[in-house]
Amino acid sequence: MHVKAFDYLRVLAETGSLRGAAQKIGITPTALTRQLEHLEYFFRTPLFEREQHGVRLTAAGEVVMESAGRVSRELAISHRRVEDLKGLRRGTVRIRASGSTLTSVIAPALDALHRDYPGLRFVIEMSGAPQIASALLSGEADLGLTLFAPDLSELTLCARLPVVHSAIMSPTHPLRNNTNISLHDLRDQSLSLPDAGYFVRQAFDRVIRPGEPDFDPVFMSGSFDLQIDLAMRGCAVLLLPEFTCRPLIDRGLLCAVPLPARLRVPTALDLLRASHRPLSHAARVTSARIGEIMARLT
Template sequence: MQLRALMYFDELVRTNSMRAAAENLNVAATAVSRQIENLEHYFGTTLVERSNRGIKLTAAGELLAARAGRTLRELEHVHQLIDDLKGLQRGKVTIFANGATVANLIAPVLAEFSLRFPKLRFEVAITSARQALDALASAEADLVVTLFAPKLSGVKVRLRSEITYDLITSANHPAALQPEISLREIAALPLALPDKSFGARLAFEEQFLKIGVELDPVFVTGSLEMLKELVLREAAVTLLPALAVHREVRSGQLAAIPVSAGKGVRTSIDLCVAPDRQLSFAASKLVDFIEAFMRGADRPKQSERKKTSV
């Protein structure tokens, strides 16, 4: 069986169209059809049923499709490991991150890492925690950084760290110069919060209910950028990890005020890898770099968390 035939079949499964698969592969549709026929001859059975409405996988085709993608990704991984043995500092790392907050936390890490290793390439997918871990198990992802990760077999938590959510305000907000703020004071402010599909939002509500306060946010959105924009325009305040707005805090646009009495919301963030798959040079270096960051090596100093008066 030729590797090309398997690649063509995988693309056909992904697009569900001979024409679309051919366009993506930059070949004629007849070439795709011919490779599928080669696979059917190799396995001795029909894999694809063709009709005017498109293609449909047979039971044998479904069985092959479930394994073809992983097989190709594993071969690509082996290719990367062979490159590593040759001492080539090149490669690609695929990271799956859970939620916009995590994306904003790892963005500065990736930026710094890329400057140190400019020959490497990165692909970042923002998904649910479950989708991210499934991608890791299927070899689609090299590593995963996620909040509220469900426990799954076939996943190794390399490091679990804790992040704290501060009150985020505009630099001109009256609360911006306070050393800390209580939950009751926060509840009285116009809030912009993530929607209830976010685990952090559920954690917020639980923490406020402990003091007998029910949250009534003015704005609810699934967009971290919109949360920040509403705060920048002084229409609301929000709750985010200070690291998620580190750039805006340092530039004097926003302020991060800790919650008093140690009652701020804290959530765990996990760095996950596959326990049975050797990381490539690029992925291994990145995992070490992220781990150092999560342990606090590159976190902003306390003096940088607050906006000084202007």
């Protein structure tokens, strides 16, 4: 039985057609059927059945297909580890990160890594903190970089940057010269915040004392890029860690005003990996480089 047969079963489930699956894979229907028969022989049970308008997986086929993704990921991890043993400077590193870290941390780290290790390949996906943790535990990602990381014993902390939120705004904003900004000041401005489903919004909502009015943002979005654009246009004030906007602040396109102590939500930027899965050489090098960038932001 060839390990590719697991992928073939997955494609068959997606297309619902032997012919369609064969075309997508790039083999003949006969060759596909033969591989699937080998898989059925291995499990000693039918994994799919023909119907009038195609094929569908049996209950056993569904179980095998669920395992197929995990098998593929574990094989990829094993392949990277074998490459390490062979001393090759190549491999793929999969990173899950929050959008606010891309410009200030991920981009400079990848720039340096690509110059030093041109054979490496990187896959970067944006996710929220819970999704990042899930991807690390399932093997879909090697490294995760996020604020408000969940407290999971299955994750190992590779690097940490304590952060403080500031009011981020246009350099022409009327509050730009304030030494700090009060809650009253913020309520008089056009705020842009994520909705209550985001940890950062929940953290800010918790600082509101009984009897005080809640935050009433004009703009609600989880898109970091949109929030930055609104601030640069002068139509919104953001509540973000200063490091997330550092390149734009250095270029004079945004400015940061400190928040009072009672509005400083405690959090940190955490670089994480799954505790039960050793990193490949490529992922270790990447982790070290990201950690160096984080250290410079302190």
